[in-house]
Amino acid sequence: MSYLDENAIPLSIDLYELTMGASYHALGMDGRATFSLFVRSLPPGRSFLVVAGVEDALRRLENLRFDERALEYIATLPQVRPDFVEYLRSFRFEGDVWAVPEGSIVFPNEPVLEITASIIHGQIAEPVVMNALHYPTLVATKAARCVLAAQGKPLFDFGLRRAPEIDGGLAAARACYLAGFSGTSNVLAGKVYGIPVVGTMAHSFVESFPNERLAFEGFVSTFPHRITLLIDTYDVLMGAQHVVEVSRKFAGTGKQISAVRIDSGDLEALSRQVRKLLDSEGLQDIRIMASGGLDEYEIDRLLRNGAPIDSFGVGTRVVTAEDAPVLDMSYKLVQFDGRPKLKLSEGKRTIVGAKQLWRRIDTTGLYAEDMISGREEQAPDDGEWLPLLRPMMKAGRITESFDLEEARRQHAREVERLPSHLRDIHSVGEYKVTLSSQLQERQRLAEEMIAQEEGLAAKPQR
Amino acid sequence: MSYLDENAIPLSIDLYELTMGASYHALGMDGRATFSLFVRSLPPGRSFLVVAGVEDALRRLENLRFDERALEYIATLPQVRPDFVEYLRSFRFEGDVWAVPEGSIVFPNEPVLEITASIIHGQIAEPVVMNALHYPTLVATKAARCVLAAQGKPLFDFGLRRAPEIDGGLAAARACYLAGFSGTSNVLAGKVYGIPVVGTMAHSFVESFPNERLAFEGFVSTFPHRITLLIDTYDVLMGAQHVVEVSRKFAGTGKQISAVRIDSGDLEALSRQVRKLLDSEGLQDIRIMASGGLDEYEIDRLLRNGAPIDSFGVGTRVVTAEDAPVLDMSYKLVQFDGRPKLKLSEGKRTIVGAKQLWRRIDTTGLYAEDMISGREEQAPDDGEWLPLLRPMMKAGRITESFDLEEARRQHAREVERLPSHLRDIHSVGEYKVTLSSQLQERQRLAEEMIAQEEGLAAKPQR
Known part of the structure; x- marks a missing residue:
């Protein structure tokens, strides 16, 4: 993304990250926190999500610096304390990040990316990683459905003109290619990502x-x-x-x-x-x-009816993720200063602590089920379980190199492992995701403890 | 938008603009063309559109340059002729642009922006202006509906984290503010556009x-x-x-x-x-x-039921334009070398020639009807008609200065002029838009002539 000004990144945050950061700073709170990013539920019609934007999230975090122009502006905001402006002058993100690889297939409530950092760092990272993942994941998911519908026929991204802004067009072209498209009309995507342009x-x-x-x-x-x-x-x-x-x-x-x-x-x-x-x-x-107005449903209809079409130019409906433009994506504090943390009021579950995500592959090579465990747990004994979360950043430095072509191939291999009931674009298939027994117990204790500390009756969480 | 790299703009185009440009160039075709940008139909549930992105479109056009990095890459593309790469070296957009002011309320098929330029220039401008207008117009329209629902209570944009990419978040904050929001959580939008940050x-x-x-x-x-x-x-x-x-x-x-x-x-x-x-x-x-998950419907429901809420933080549903994320926006050639042009096959009407858009204000100050005429026509005799399209760029130079605060006030005045049946967020109101008799005749002749030239029976256009 050499064409986008890195200096836009640090300011592209919510003001409250700065005001909360200023409070933590003034109070001397710099305990270690773990935040977890996940999607609570799938958008309508979807059986899985394709994660995209991890590479960009890491890159944005690694390059996060408040330059003089940024600091000058922040200093004018009445809500931000001057001592915190000074703190930001030497800020560089120093967290550790575990994430699933770009192009991974994930399901609701599964940890996609987890950050462990001092709480101010973890807080400032919130809008950075949410913004980097939300839109590309939507587009990659829609694009993957088009690829399933196209039965091996090539698809091309023609969406630039109706994509959101210039970097939206760029991110969409990349997400489509990651999900298996063969090229894009977007010349910038060719230049920046080496995607074939058509x-x-x-x-x-x-x-x-x-x-x-x-x-x-x-x-x-x-x-x-x-x-x-x-x-x-x-x-x-x-x-x-x-x-x-x-x-x-x-x-x-x-x-x-x-x-x-x-x-x-x-x-x-x-x-x-x-x-x-x-x-x-x-x-x-x-x-x-x-x-012209194509999406997975229309491509599927045309090919099932035997239309002699050899390739498809797909644009607007994919780059706007038209039928599902929102992910119920959350970034939640799950641990602080060694103690599990979660929000109780909404009845929505946040799974505490740093975690690992395991996927069991059955004897035919297909996905069988997933299990979420504590980060430190070993693979379950039964069958072949693959750990999906990998360490990708250590103390603010990216530790895993990234190659788009390899991610695209890896994604294609993942799709081959999708059971058939999840490949059908016309029906929503269920997939089994459980919590390890250790994690269940940790979760139960945490919910009880927090309810008790707040003087609330423990409520069963859904 | 001082934080975005201007050099991304010229490459953020579709390859076919370059291949067509190369063909025109090789054939020595440099006749003057007029292209018209309009929206064919309103998205579901909408009675009007709020135009946003005009300022950005003009700025992108004014700054369009192919720098050495861009040219080096373009030269590697087998589809682009070397002589055209040389042509691009000295390219600067030299067209004239007429457009409605930022924040204007428009209806289907109305000309929103028209470019007159040599055909290569007009063609290269296509993805630039479409991309600049599509997303902000969607968001401004949704935001304006929230403002109508909020009955004067302040609204704040909290959408950055789920907005598409960094410049999507910036554009959304700006579109919301233009449409009447009181502030944004997005610090970059505060810095770049002076929007109050909260x-x-x-x-x-x-x-x-x-x-x-x-x-x-x-x-x-x-x-x-x-x-x-x-x-x-x-x-x-x-x-x-x-x-x-x-x-x-x-x-x-x-x-x-x-x-x-x-x-x-x-x-x-x-x-x-x-x-x-x-x-x-x-x-x-x-x-x-x-x-939390607010949109115009939820705001309206809460306030109608008398909920004692004083202000609203609105995010995801507005910055993704969740219920209507696509505009049927087109950019069509309407005149070339002095002759009217249009596409026939689809049965969708393109109104030929450079145009003016007139709006009649009734005696109570409300919108009564719109009329589309030829650019050169005078105001109709009956009543008070305001011309909405204004010259904003001459020979590639912006001729109209822009102020976001003034555009926001002007938009608010326009909303006050909306008849009540268009202000109801729960029903879609109709609004009368006609073609001047001269333009009707010009259109009829053009359709006949083009059908004849192509050896087709003239078909009535809808």
């Missing part, structure tokens, strides 16, 4: 010529490689006919039309008609790309 | 003390101004009781608790109970702030 043509290009055929000829004559022509500006079948004519005209010149794109109308019927026409003209090699 | 405390602060009362005492003792205490970490009524005790303890010290915040549970019932308790203890001056 492009075709727009309706305006066709319209700017006296007629469609001349537009196609113009484009083919000047476009060097892998030519895709957009054929729905006026009439798709006439567009396909123009492709045939232009293809003949350039025959033997080395110029080759490799695909046509249909961006509107009844994609199923039109793709059949276009395929038939191209085939009848001996142009079996020209592929058909579909785009 | 903050309270988090549950983790309370949890990190041996008990809630000690946490409140610690915070009050160190927090200098406008103290707000979060009272729902364990039990809201006990929290309120602790506020009473701490308030007594600090009586006469100059420290004053100005508000309590309730972030979970039954906000209506709890706010009544807390109000009653505080009043009975003579603490009528302590205000009640509510937060």
Whole structure:
């Protein structure tokens, strides 16, 4: 992300992190705290989440510095004490971070990322890691569902124009690629992340010529490689006919039309008609790309109905995570100064202490169940359990190198391990997640103890 | 937006803008084109849109430069011709832009922003202006609905952590403030846009003390101004009781608790109970702030039921535009080389030519109807019609200075002019938008002419 100004990061926090930090600082409270980030429940229609943004979260934490411009501004805020502004001058994040690897599949209430740091550091990290993970995880999850629906056919991210802002477009392109897309239209994502960039043509290009055929000829004559022509500006079948004519005209010149794109109308019927026409003209090699308002449901419908579509340009609905734009993501204090911590009032469970997340793989190699344990616990005895949380940052330094291509491959391997009832995009599948018996006991004691300290009757937590 | 790297902007485009540009360049096509940005239909539940992002769109266009790093990368793309890379070296956007002012209320199919430039420039501008307007307009629209629901009570943006990325959080804070929010928790938005920043405390602060009362005492003792205490970490009524005790303890010290915040549970019932308790203890001056999953519907419900809530912290649902995260926003070629242009195939109307948008104000000062005309047409004779599109950029230079506070006031005046059937958040109100007779005729002729040129039967456009 070399194109984004690192100096925006430290100020992109909630004021209350600074006011609470100032209070802790003034009171001399610098005990060690553990915070846990998790998603309480899945958005509608989802059976799993694909975690994205971990790498960015770590990078933001590692680079968190309050420069002079930032400090000057903070000093003007009446809510922040001057001694704390001085403290921030030498601030650098010194926490330890455990997290699941980028692209991991996770389920509700599972720890995704845990930070152990002095409480001021852990508090300042809150908006940093939440902001870094929330949006990319939404997009990666939606994109992974599109990949499941596409049955191996390539998908391309065309979402930049309706993605949220410039770094939203960048993060979306990355999340889609991580989840298995084959490329993006976003040139910046190509530059920053090395994602293959793709492009075709727009309706305006066709319209700017006296007629469609001349537009196609113009484009083919000047476009060097892998030519895709957009054929729905006026009439798709006439567009396909123009492709045939232009293809003949350039025959033997080395110029080759490799695909046509249909961006509107009844994609199923039109793709059949276009395929038939191209085939009848001996142009079996020209592929058909579909785009325009696509999501996992539409891709699934088209392919199940046998539409002869070879690839998909997917944009708006994925980069806005249209049907599920919010994750019930939380970042909660779970331990402080060696004591378990949790919030009681809401009846929502926060699982205390630093944890490990275990996944059991069955004998066929598929996910069987997950178990959440204390961080220090060993793997259960029965079967093959993999620990998912890994140490990724030590004393503020990233300890695990990251490679997007490897994360993408690792994610693909994880998807292969998804049981079939979780792969169905049309129904929500259940997955077993339990707490280790040690952790259950620790949780029970913590809930009792905190209720007692606050003079409350212990309530059963859901 | 001084904190964002300007160099990210030129690369944050779709590859096809570059490949089409390369084709135009190779073919020597540099005719003057007009592109129009509009929203085809309103998202579900909406009666109007609040435009945001115009200022940013203009700024991005004015600063669009392909620096050496960008050009080096573009030169590696096999789809872009080397001569076009050279062309980009001296590129600077030279178009003219007309747009509605930031914060304007608009309706479907109305021109929001129109660019007239050489076709390569107009094409490169596409992802720039779409990306700049799409997300902020969604958020400003949702925020304006919250403001309508809040009946004058202050609203604060608490959405940073679940906003999309860092500049999404910044844009959301700005869009909310433009739409009438009173402040934001986002420190960067305070720095960059001068928006008042606010903050309270988090549950983790309370949890990190041996008990809630000690946490409140610690915070009050160190927090200098406008103290707000979060009272729902364990039990809201006990929290309120602790506020009473701490308030007594600090009586006469100059420290004053100005508000309590309730972030979970039954906000209506709890706010009544807390109000009653505080009043009975003579603490009528302590205000009640509510937060946690709020949107316009919940704010409206709470206030209609008479919940004694004085202000609202609104976050996730607004910054994700949760119930309507997509705008059917288009950027279409409408004129090229002096001839009207439009896409026919989809049956979706694109209104040809450079346009003006007129709004008639009735004798009571309310919006009565809108009319879209050719850019060159005069105001209609009947009644008071205001032209909404203004020239904002000439030959690539911004010609209109911008002030966020003034735009916010102007937006508030526009909302006052909304007829009551458009102010109801629970029903979708219709608003009359027509085309001038001249424009209707121009459109009819253009549709006929283009169909004829393409050898198609003229189809009636919807």
